[in-house]
Amino acid sequence: SQTIHQWPATLVQPVGSPLSLECTVEGTSNPNLYWYRQAAGRGLQLLFYSVGIGQISSEVPQNLSASRPQDRQFILSSKKLLLSDSGFYLCAWSVLIAGTGNEQFFGPGTRLTVL
Amino acid sequence: KNQVEQSPQSLIILEGKNCTLQCNYTVSPFSNLRWYKQDTGRGPVSLTIMTFSENTKSNGRYTATLDADTKQSSLHITASQLSDSASYICVVRPGGFKTIFGAGTRLFVKA
Numbered sequence: 001s002q003t004i005h006q007w008p009a010t011l012v013q014p015v016g017s018p019l020s021l022e023c024t025v026e027g028t029s030n031p032n033l034y035w036y037r038q039a040a041g042r043g044l045q046l047l048f049y050s051v052g053i054g055q056i057s058s059e060v061p062q063n064l065s066a067s068r069p070q071d072r073q074f075i076l077s078s079k080k081l082l083l084s085d086s087g088f089y090l091c092a093w094s095v096l097i098a099g100t101g102n103e104q105f106f107g108p109g110t111r112l113t114v115l
Numbered sequence: 116k117n118q119v120e121q122s123p124q125s126l127i128i129l130e131g132k133n134c135t136l137q138c139n140y141t142v143s144p145f146s147n148l149r150w151y152k153q154d155t156g157r158g159p160v161s162l163t164i165m166t167f168s169e170n171t172k173s174n175g176r177y178t179a180t181l182d183a184d185t186k187q188s189s190l191h192i193t194a195s196q197l198s199d200s201a202s203y204i205c206v207v208r209p210g211g212f213k214t215i216f217g218a219g220t221r222l223f224v225k226a
Binding site: 041043045046057090103105108 | 119156157158159160161164204212213214216217218219
């Protein structure tokens with residue numbers, strides 16, 4: 001069966017510090033991978049998605065970047081965190097299901113607080 | 116503009132009661148609509164998924180309906196349990212990699 005891992009689960013960082021969040025998927029090959037951010041009381045906002053190694057698409061201009069060094073590894077980074085980067089970060093993977101389209105499966109999330 | 120609006124924003128019900136959550140969308144084109152349950156501090160988990168031709172889909176005590184003509188969906192929870200306390204998110208996919216998320220309805224089930 002497929003599983004998705006994210007770490008760390010929680011993170012408190014000072015403004016201006018770097019960031020690295022990691023996501024790995026097990027039990028599937030060549031998944032589509034996604035990074036979302038969820039602000040309190042808001043819907044999920046797609047930050048990045050990837051259809052393959054080294055292929056990253058950005059949905060919104062921001063202080064963050066993403067990389068996919070391996071097929072099942074997706075990393076979210078920042079060189080200098082801003083207060084507005086605080087939020088709940090979710091990684092997801094998807095697979096194409098006949099008749100219903102891409103079904104997304106979410107990781108447990110990382111709670112980031114920038115002080 | 117592609118949008119998904121959910122109502123109510125939050126809801127409190129007594130254990131054992133039924134409730135219905137609403138989702139209106141203006142997403143076009145339309146590929147499918149999903150309802151997710153998100154426990155506090157956890158990732159969303161899919162409850163149901165419906166395509167354009169489906170009107171209703173059940174998953175245990177959860178029943179989702181879809182009216183593609185009026186662009187409305189609802190999620191009905193029967194005989195609520197304390198464990199149903201969570202955020203319920205309506206998600207519409209127009210196609211490709213785009214996914215439009217609603218802000219969610221926060222449900223509190225009280226004993």
